[in-house]
Amino acid sequence: ETGVTQTPRHLVMGMTNKKSLKCEQHLGHNAMYWYKQSAKKPLELMFVYSLEERVENNSVPSRFSPECPNSSHLFLHLHTLQPEDSALYLCASSQYFSGELFFGEGSRLTVL
Amino acid sequence: AQRVTQPEKLLSVFKGAPVELKCNYSYSGSPELFWYVQYSRQRLQLLLRHISRESIKGFTADLNKGETSFHLKKPFAQEEDSAMYYCALKNGANNLFFGTGTRLTVIP
Numbered sequence: 001e002t003g004v005t006q007t008p009r010h011l012v013m014g015m016t017n018k019k020s021l022k023c024e025q026h027l028g029h030n031a032m033y034w035y036k037q038s039a040k041k042p043l044e045l046m047f048v049y050s051l052e053e054r055v056e057n058n059s060v061p062s063r064f065s066p067e068c069p070n071s072s073h074l075f076l077h078l079h080t081l082q083p084e085d086s087a088l089y090l091c092a093s094s095q096y097f098s099g100e101l102f103f104g105e106g107s108r109l110t111v112l
Numbered sequence: 113a114q115r116v117t118q119p120e121k122l123l124s125v126f127k128g129a130p131v132e133l134k135c136n137y138s139y140s141g142s143p144e145l146f147w148y149v150q151y152s153r154q155r156l157q158l159l160l161r162h163i164s165r166e167s168i169k170g171f172t173a174d175l176n177k178g179e180t181s182f183h184l185k186k187p188f189a190q191e192e193d194s195a196m197y198y199c200a201l202k203n204g205a206n207n208l209f210f211g212t213g214t215r216l217t218v219i220p
Contacts, residue, residue, distance in 0.1 A: 004155075035210075042116065043198070043210040056207055090156070099146055099202045103156040 002026050006091050006104035014112050015081060021107045023074040023091030031096035032074040034066060037088040037106070049074060050096045081111045114139040114203050118211035125189050126219045133184040133214045135173075135199030144202040145175055145182040148210070151195045159184075159197070169193070189218045 004025045013019050025032065034046040048056035049068040063085075065077040074091055088108050092101040115138045125131045137143060147159040160168045162175040162182060173184045182199060199211040 042212045100158045
């Protein structure tokens, strides 16, 4: 499969659950990103990894924990989330510096 | 800090009419601006970037530093242009920040 793939596409979890979102890119890029898309808000940059090192952590609460084990995979570990964390979480990849991001289809998260 | 503003949430035009989607930005450094588009049931993708100075699908955008704007224009809208359009700014740390988006509907 080519491009950027995100799993699961939909996730419903309680506030005490622990779950993870997964992103995989097959484009040979060296940077990966997590964005949060909520209704009526701009896409919010959460984390940026370049060459598997975190280069940006945009004041995200610690209940979101990213992991980038290699340049093709990116995870977002979720723990004790709040209902306001319900949103579409988008993963993207790029060649760092390029500005051209390739997005996945997103993981729709609902926190009950 | 940087900020991207798209004042119109919704914009409707008739097929064949000109279309302009507005984008204003604030950034203390030298910005790099982009337009991204999301068609129905497709993922978000790059449409064009200001440094390329190219026309993509008939769309152009000029960076106006005096007005801090990067409006997207097309002289004759087509039905297939109906989509969600996002303006984005790349800062000095190479991170991309998006506006809230404008939903364009082209009426047949």
